[in-house]
Amino acid sequence: MATSSPLLTVRDLLRFAVSRFTQAKLSFGHGSANAYDEAAYLTLHTLHLPLDTLDPFLDARLLPEEVDAVLQVIERRVTERVPAAYITNEAFMHGLRFYVDSRVIVPRSFVGELLHEGLEPWVGDSAEIGPVLELCTGSGCLPIIAAHVWPKARIDAVDISPDALAVARRNVADYKMEDRISLYEGDLYAPLPAGAKYDVILTNPPYVNETSMQALPAEYQAEPRIALAGGDDGMDVVRRIIAGAKAHLNPGGALVVEIGNEHANVQAAFPDLEIVWLPVSAGDEQVFLLTYEALPG
Incomplete structure (x- = not known):
């Protein structure tokens, strides 16, 4: 069941993810070069939004279950310390998408x-x-x-x-x-x-x-x-x-x-x-x- 959260929008989740990733001192280089890019990718992917279109959705209010889904992905990235591609099962090279896993x-x-x-x-x-x-x-x-x-x-x-x-x-x-x-x-x-x-x-x-x-x-x-x-x-x-x-x-x-x-x-x-x-x-x-x-x- 979805839980209540003070995080309401894509912008809220993006800020929270960057803070969590920075606090946890995650390493990048598997498609994203920094905490912001990785936070944007994981948030958009989890919400089934276009990966190249962030701005129009920044202030969109999310359903409680959508917030929970993104928070679960953020926590998995922090606690398991696996590449984001293993969470989303996809990676990109030169415009081509590939299935990946561990x-x-x-x-x-x-x-x-x-x-x-x-x-x-x-x-x-x-x-x-x-x-x-x-x-x-x-x-x-x-x-x-x-x-x-x-x-x-x-x-x-x-x-x-x-x-x-x-x-x-x-x-x-x-x-x-x-x-x-x-x-x-x-x-x-x-x-x-x-x-x-x-x-x-x-x-x-x-x-x-x-x-x-x-x-x-x-x-x-x-x-x-x-x-x-x-x-x-x-x-x-x-x-x-x-x-x-x-x-x-x-x-x-x-x-x-x-x-x-x-x-x-x-x-x-x-x-x-x-x-x-x-x-x-x-x-x-x-x-x-x-x-x-x-x-x-």
Whole structure:
């Protein structure tokens, strides 16, 4: 049963949420960058209002049960310290909505940002990109974005986690892309069809070094460790991806790898590789590219 509350309007709830989130010292970065943006998102989502339209509803008086519903979401965010996306079961990248839950990390990738522009000019003409491989696919967001920007692409996506692939399968089905995206369960290249070759290999692999893993805020610790932890220097999976890439690329192809804040560890691990750092909104040390010719093997 709905309870009485002195909070009557969207504005009241928004103010209260910001205060609670700030008081609890929540961490953000899973779609929202600060307490206000997250409060607005969770309030609008819970009230089934357009996520991009706040002002017209700020002073709307709410039903008691609506107030209670928003307060419950606010308290869950504070007490459970999980990403907001796990509460709403949705995340957005470049205008596309994806289903998410605690079986996958919340989609956030600078590779997605680069894909939005077709990765041109680094991988050639978007209209001519054919077979594509994505490793460590998680929720399947990157293959879906790639399929939107590369009209001829046929994409294989791999993850070692059957739970993650269940989420990816749902997202691929939501976008009706089963005929263009194939999902494989296994360890990196192992489950791929024999002799498969690709124009582009994309990956946002586990790359967080162990010291940083131990310091992650609770919201990030709530995500699957297998999707984040990259060993002592963060490069355990990246090394294996690079070692096997050339055997799975067509001549003239490229490997694109996201490594977050691990730039120094990449430089230390691969001092002899001709790495091309790709500029993104966070700078030019988040994503690198290796051409077919530059890859070992």
